[in-house]
Amino acid sequence: MARAPRRSLRITANTLGVLAFLVTVFPVYWMVNSSFLDRNEIRNPVPTWVPFGGSLDNYRTVFETDQFVNALKISLMVTLLTIVVALAFAFVAAVAVSRFRFRGRMSFIVTLLVIQMIPVEGLFISQYKMLETMDLLNTVVGLSIVYVSLVLPFTIWTLRGFVAGVPYELEEAAMMDGCSRTQAFFRITFPLLAPGLVATGVFGFIQAWNEFTLALVVMTREDQRTLPLWLSTFTDVNRGTDWGGIMAGSTLIAVPVIVFFLIVQGRMVSGLTSGAVKG
Amino acid sequence: MTDMTVKADAELGRPPKPRRSVLPYLFLVPAVAALGLALGYPLVRQLMLSFQEFGLQQQFGKAPEWIGLQNYRDLVTDPYLWRVTLRSLLFCLVNAGLTLLIGVGLALLMRHMSKSVRILVQTGLLLAWAMPVVATLTVWEWLFDTQYGVINYLLTGIGLDYEGHSWLLQPLSFFFVATVIVVWMSVPFVAFTVYAALTQVSEDMEEAAEIDGAGPFQRLRHIVLPTIRPVLLVVGLLQIIWDLRVFTQIYILQEAGGTTRDTNLLGTYIYRLGIGGGKFGMAAAVAVFMLVLTVILTAPYVRSMLKQEKED
Numbered sequence: 001m002a003r004a005p006r007r008s009l010r011i012t013a014n015t016l017g018v019l020a021f022l023v024t025v026f027p028v029y030w031m032v033n034s035s036f037l038d039r040n041e042i043r044n045p046v047p048t049w050v051p052f053g054g055s056l057d058n059y060r061t062v063f064e065t066d067q068f069v070n071a072l073k074i075s076l077m078v079t080l081l082t083i084v085v086a087l088a089f090a091f092v093a094a095v096a097v098s099r100f101r102f103r104g105r106m107s108f109i110v111t112l113l114v115i116q117m118i119p120v121e122g123l124f125i126s127q128y129k130m131l132e133t134m135d136l137l138n139t140v141v142g143l144s145i146v147y148v149s150l151v152l153p154f155t156i157w158t159l160r161g162f163v164a165g166v167p168y169e170l171e172e173a174a175m176m177d178g179c180s181r182t183q184a185f186f187r188i189t190f191p192l193l194a195p196g197l198v199a200t201g202v203f204g205f206i207q208a209w210n211e212f213t214l215a216l217v218v219m220t221r222e223d224q225r226t227l228p229l230w231l232s233t234f235t236d237v238n239r240g241t242d243w244g245g246i247m248a249g250s251t252l253i254a255v256p257v258i259v260f261f262l263i264v265q266g267r268m269v270s271g272l273t274s275g276a277v278k279g
Numbered sequence: 280m281t282d283m284t285v286k287a288d289a290e291l292g293r294p295p296k297p298r299r300s301v302l303p304y305l306f307l308v309p310a311v312a313a314l315g316l317a318l319g320y321p322l323v324r325q326l327m328l329s330f331q332e333f334g335l336q337q338q339f340g341k342a343p344e345w346i347g348l349q350n351y352r353d354l355v356t357d358p359y360l361w362r363v364t365l366r367s368l369l370f371c372l373v374n375a376g377l378t379l380l381i382g383v384g385l386a387l388l389m390r391h392m393s394k395s396v397r398i399l400v401q402t403g404l405l406l407a408w409a410m411p412v413v414a415t416l417t418v419w420e421w422l423f424d425t426q427y428g429v430i431n432y433l434l435t436g437i438g439l440d441y442e443g444h445s446w447l448l449q450p451l452s453f454f455f456v457a458t459v460i461v462v463w464m465s466v467p468f469v470a471f472t473v474y475a476a477l478t479q480v481s482e483d484m485e486e487a488a489e490i491d492g493a494g495p496f497q498r499l500r501h502i503v504l505p506t507i508r509p510v511l512l513v514v515g516l517l518q519i520i521w522d523l524r525v526f527t528q529i530y531i532l533q534e535a536g537g538t539t540r541d542t543n544l545l546g547t548y549i550y551r552l553g554i555g556g557g558k559f560g561m562a563a564a565v566a567v568f569m570l571v572l573t574v575i576l577t578a579p580y581v582r583s584m585l586k587q588e589k590e591d
Contacts, residue, residue, distance in 0.1 A: 009495070013391035017400045020385055024403030027463070028410060030429065031418045047429050089309040096306035108307060113584055115318060117577045119524035121546035122570040123318065125553040125562045126325035149317030152310060210411040212527040213546075217554055228413040232531050243421050250414035261409035 031254070034247040035059070042244050058248035068249065070223060071230035077140045078226060079208040082147040083201050086155050089148070091197070094159035095185075099168070112153045120150070124217045131218060138224040146214050151204040158203070162196030163189070199264045206257055227253050325563045333560035343560070350564040360548075360565065364572075367523060367544040370454060374461045374525075375518040381462065382469025383511070387499070389474050401471075408467035416531045419460045423447075447532060450541040457528050465521070469514050476510035477503070509583075516580040523576065524569075526550070545569050 034042065036054025062068050097105060127146050128137070136142030166189045174184040212228045219225055225233070231249050234242075329350055331343040354360045385404075389397050410418075422430050423446045434441035447453050480503050488498050504511075526546035533539050533547065543551065549569065553562025 009391050010393065013388040014393055014396045016385075016388055017392045017396040021396075021399045021403040024400075024407040024463070024467070027415070027418045027422060028406045030422060031414065034421065043427055045427070045432070047427075047432055085313075089313055092306040093310040096303035100300065100303035100306075102300070102303045105303070108311075110581075110585065111314075113581055115314065117520060117573060117581065118318070119520075119546070119569065119573055121524055121526050121549055122566045122573065123321050123325065125549060125559060125566050126321035126328060127317065128554060129328065129559065130321050130324060145313075146317050148313050152313060156310060210413070212413055213530075216530070217550070220554075228411065231413050231417060232534065234417075243424070243427070246417050247421065250417045254409075254411050254414040257411050258406065258409040262405060265405065265409075 028254075031247050031250050034244055035251045037244050039242075039244060058244040059252070061242075061245050062248050062252065067222075067225070067230055068227075071225045071227045074140060074219075074224060075209060075227040078143050078147065079205055081140060081144040082151060082208045083204045085144065086148050086151045086204050087197060087201050090152055090155035090159050090200070093156045094163050097156070098160045098164040099185075112157055115153045116157075120213050124214060127214070128217050138219055138221045143215060143218045143226075146218065147208050147211065150211070150214065151207050154207075155200050155204055158200050159193075159196060162193055162200070165196075166192045202260045202264045206260055209253075209257060325566060328560055328563035329567050331560050333558075333563075335557040338557055338559070346560075350560050351568075354561065354564055354568070360568075363543050363545060363548045364568075370457075370525070370544060371519060371522040374458055374465070374522040375515070377458065377462050378465040378469055378518055378522075379511075379515055382466045382514075383473050385466065385470040386473035386477055387503070389470070390477060404467040404470055407463060408471075410464070412464070412527050413531070415460060415464055416528060419456070419463075420532070420535050423456055445536070447536040448538075450538065453532060453537045453542050457525070457532055460528050460532075461522065461525060465518065469518065472510060472514055473507060476507040480506045512583065513580065516577065520573065520577055520580070523573065545572075 033049070033051050035058050036051035036056070037048055038055060038057060041048045041054075096102075097109065131137045131142045131145070134142070136145065170188045170192075171181070171184040174188045175181060179187065210228060211226075212232070215226045215229050219229060231246070231253060234246055234249060328343075330345060330347060331337075332346045332349070333343045337343045385400065389400060392400065422428055425431065425443055425445045430446075431441045431444050434444075446456050484502055485498055488502055493501070524546055525544060529537075529542065529544050529547050530550070533542055539547075539551065545565065546569075549562050549565050552565060553559050556562075
C-alpha cells in the first residue's frame with residue numbers, strides 16, 4: 001500500500017540531494033578550478049568550466065609575493081603559540097574539573113559556557129585599548145593573547161570530556177599496584193588522552209588559522225597581517241583584476257583546514273550540542 | 280545537590296573528594312588568569328570606557344572625562360543605532376530561519392535518499408563546512424562578480440538581464456548575497472547535528488504508526504519532531520547567537536563595494552565607530568548594548584545546558 005508514495009518520496013529526496021550536493025560543492029570546485037586558469041581564461045565572458053590546459057602560474061605568483069610569505073609566517077607563529085598555550089592551560093584545567101570535586105567547580109563550568117556566548121565584537125574595542133596600553137598591538141604575542149581566550153573555553157570543555165572518558169578505576173588499579181596518584185595519572189590516563197589532545201589541538205588550529213575579526217583589530221600594520229587578512233586585502237586592491245591569484249591564495253589557505261577538519265570532524269560535532277559530555 | 284553528587288560519584292567510581300585540597304585550584308590558575316586578562320579585564324575597562332568621553336583627543340593623550348550616561352543617551356536618541364539594531368535582528372532572524380529550514384529539511388530528506396546520494400550530500404556538506412570563512416567569501420565574491428561572475432553569466436543565459444549586474448551596490452541585494460553566503464556556511468552544522476539526532480528516532484514506533492495508517496506528515500509531527508525537539512532548540516539558539524554577530528562576511532563584502540552606512544550591522548558599526556572613527560567611548564557603549572542583547576537572547580540556552588549539567 002505504502003509502496004508508491006515511498007518510491008516518489010525517494011525520488012524527490014534523491015533529486016533534492018543531488019541539487020544540494022551541487023550547491024555545496026560548486027563554490028569549492030570553482031575556487032580550485034579558477035586557481036589553475038590564466039588571465040585570459042578568467043576574463044573570458046564564457047566561463048571555463050574545466051581547467052584543461054591550466055597551469056600552476058597563479059600559485060607561483062602567490063608564492064613570489066613577499067606579503068604572502070610574510071603572512072604565512074605570522075599565521076603559523078600565532079597559531080602555534082595559541083595552540084601550545086591553550087592546550088597546556090586547558091589540560092590542567094580539564095583535569096581539575098573532571099578529576100576533583102571542589103567548591104567553585106560548578107561556577108567555573110558555568111563561566112566557561114557563558115564566555116562561549118560572548119561575541120568578539122562585544123569586546124574587541126577594549127581588547128584593542130588594552131593591547132595598545134601594553135604595547136602589544138601588531139605583535140604575534142598580542143594577537144595570541146586574545147586568541148588563547150577565544151579557544152580556551154571550548155578546549156577545556158572538550159578535553160574535560162576526554163579526561164572523564166578514561167575510567168578512574170584504571171588509575172585506582174595502578175595505585176593499588178603501588179603507583180602514586182600522580183604516577184597513575186601519567187602512566188595510565190595520559191597516554192589514553194593523546195588522541196583527545198590531538199583532536200582538540202587541531203580544532204584550535206582551525207579556529208586560529210581562520211580567524212579574521214580579531215586579527216583585523218589587532219594587526220593594523222601591513223607587515224603584521226595574518227593569512228586571512230592578506231587574502232581579504234588581496235581582493236580589495238586587485239578587485240576584478242587577478243581572480244586567478246586570489247583563488248590560488250584561497251585554495252592554499254583552505255586546503256590544510258579542509259584536511260584537518262575532515263580528520264577531527266566526527267569527534268568535535270557532539271561537543272557543541274551535547275556540550276555536557278559527562279565529567 | 281551535594282547529596283546527588285556524592286551518590287553519582289559513588290556510582291561512577293569517581294575519585295574521592297580530597298578535602299580542602301588546593302591542587303584543583305592550582306590547576307585552574309593558568310586558565311583563569313588567561314581568561315581574566317584577555318576577557319575579564321577588557322570587560323571592566325569597556326564598561327568604564329562607555330561612561331567616558333573618549334575620542335581622538337583622548338587617544339592622543341588628553342585625560343578621558345567621565346560623562347556618566349551621556350554616551351548611552353546619545354546612542355538611544357540616535358535613530359541610526361536603532362536602524363542598525365533592527366537590521367541586525369532582521370538579518371539574524373532571516374538567516375537563522377533559512378538555515379534551520381534548509382538544514383532540518385536536508386536532514387529529514389537524508390533518511391529517504393539512496394545510500395550513494397546520501398554520501399554525496401554528506402561529502403558536499405562537509406566540504407562547505409570545512410571551508411575557511413575568508414576563502415568562502417572570496418569565492419562567492421568571484422561567483423557574484425559583476426563582469427566575469429558565473430552567476431551573472433548563468434542568469435543572462437536563461438534570458439534575464441544580468442549582464443554587468445552589480446550585486447553589492449543596492450543594500451537589499453547586498454544582504455541577499457550576504458545571506459546566501461551565511462546560509463551556505465551554516466547549513467552543514469544544522470544538517471549534520473539534526474541528522475545525528477534523527478538516528479535516535481525509534482523505527483519500530485514509526486512502523487507501528489504507519490501500519491496504523493499515519494501518513495508521513497502525521498509521523499513527522501507526532502513521532503519524529505518530538506524526539507529531536509531538544510536538539511532543535513539548542514541548534515536554533517546557537518544559530519541565532521551566531522547570526523546576530525556576523526562580522527567577517529559583512530565587513531569583507533563592504534570592502535568589496537557595499538555602501539557602508541546602509542549595510543552596517545552591529546558588529547561592523549562598533550568597528551567603524553571605534554577602530555575606524557576613533558570614537559572609543561561611543562563604540563564601547565554600543566558594544567555593551569550588544570552584549571546585553573546577547574545575554575537576553577542566550578539566557579534560555581545557558582539555562583537548558585545548566586539543567587543538563589545538573590542532571591548528569
